[in-house]
Amino acid sequence: MCSVPGNYADAPGDTLAPLAPLFSNLGDMEHPITSRLHQAQVFFNQGLRLIYGFNHHEAHRSFLEAARLDPACAMAYWGQALALAPNINSPIDEERSRKGYEAIQKALSLRTKASAPERAYIEAMAKRFAKAENAARPQLDSAYATAMAQLADKYPNDPDAGTLYADALMNRRPWDYWTEEGKPRPGIEQAIAKLESVMKRFPNHPGAHHLYIHAVEASANPDRAVPSAERLASLMPGAGHLVHMPAHIYLRVGRYADASETNRRAVEVDEAYITQCQAQGLYLMAYYPHNIHLIWASTTMEGKCQTAIEM
Structure with a gap:
């Protein structure tokens, strides 16, 4: 078992006990960091x-x-x-x-x-947080987005720079x-243009495809x-939310059977994760039920109202 606390954990003191499990089926995306230990890189990638x-x-x-x-490892704390x-x-x-x-x-x-790109990531993230509890969040988020724009421009060969810049926007x-x-x-x-640029050069980047779906789904031409919908689930098949995400587009373009099947698979993936890890918090309360909500919607649009009721 890999019990997941309901709240974000505090940074640990000295301990020999692992703080996270290593999952399978999360794809092969990597972001090299400065670390003396290969396993630290493995958990950073995860x-x-x-x-x-x-x-x-998680x-x-x-x-x-x-x-x-x-x-x-400085980037381990950046990731936190x-x-x-x-x-x-x-x-x-x-x-x-x-x-x-x-x-x-x-x-x-x-x-x-750290390396120069890592320092840029760290210094950009530092603009997103302030010691004062009453710091203005919009100003912090704007400062971070500006710093990420500069980072993405400086390191065009880094797909995470562009993806996280779009995320900041x-x-x-x-x-x-x-x-x-x-x-x-x-x-x-600007976010869409950056994501399209990332996907063109790095067609298997899961973050870019995920954010792109969210960016355009409510537009006039989803x-x-x-x-992206047809590619995303295969990039991280052990991540239930990414298995589910194609349905956001399939529902918009009338592919209701595909939306239903996508969410059935997402339910299976998430139930396996929840059972293994006794998951709590936002993922259990929001992301897992969202799969079922979209099954209701897609099966109803298919004309399978009884199936929707039975869910």
């Missing part, structure tokens, strides 16, 4: 994959484990701050603000051991990317994300 799969609690544990294995930061489905609270600030301060203290106005008339709100066109 943490970033889980970020892109919107399982932020990602946080992976980054904690990377830091336990290699306490001098990333997992604790606001995301489009979960505004930040006081506890996460405090822990995120502490994590990124630790990363800053270790940045002399989208987090400035979560779920408010298009007007009722289908006109783009500020920032979303069909442009059909290629």
Whole structure:
């Protein structure tokens, strides 16, 4: 078993006990970091994959484990701050603000051991957190987005730089990317352009495809994300939310049977994860039920109302 706490864990003291499990079927996306231990790199990669799969609690544990294995690894603490930061489905609270600030301060203290790109990531993330509890979140998020724009421009061969820049733009106005008339709100066109650039050069990047679906699904032409929908689930087949995500597009373009099947598979993947890890928190309360909600919607559109009722 791999019990998952309901709240984000505190940074550990000295311990020999692993702080996170190592999962299978999360794909092969990697982001090389400066670390003396291969296994710290493995858990960092897993943490970033889980970020892109919107399982932020589990990602946080992976980054904690990377830091336990290699306490001098600056990017392990950057990852903790990333997992604790606001995301489009979960505004930040006081506890996460405090822990995120502490994590990124630790990363800053270790940045002399890091590479130039890693220092850029760390210094950008430092703009997202403040010591003061009453710091203005919109200003922090804007400063972070500006720093990520500079990082993405400086390192065009790094797909995570571009993807996380788009994510920063989208987090400035979560779920408010298009007007009722289908006109783009500020920032979303830049996010879409950056994600399209990443996907063109790195066609198997799960984070770019995931965010792209969210960016365009409410637009006048969600069909442009059909290629992302058809590719995404295979990139991280052990991440239930990414297995589910194609349904956001399939429902919009009339592929109701595909949406139903996609969500049935997502339910199976998530139930296996929940059973294994006794999962708690937002993932269990929001992401898993969301699969079932979309099965109701898609089977109803298929004309299979009895199936929807039985779910």
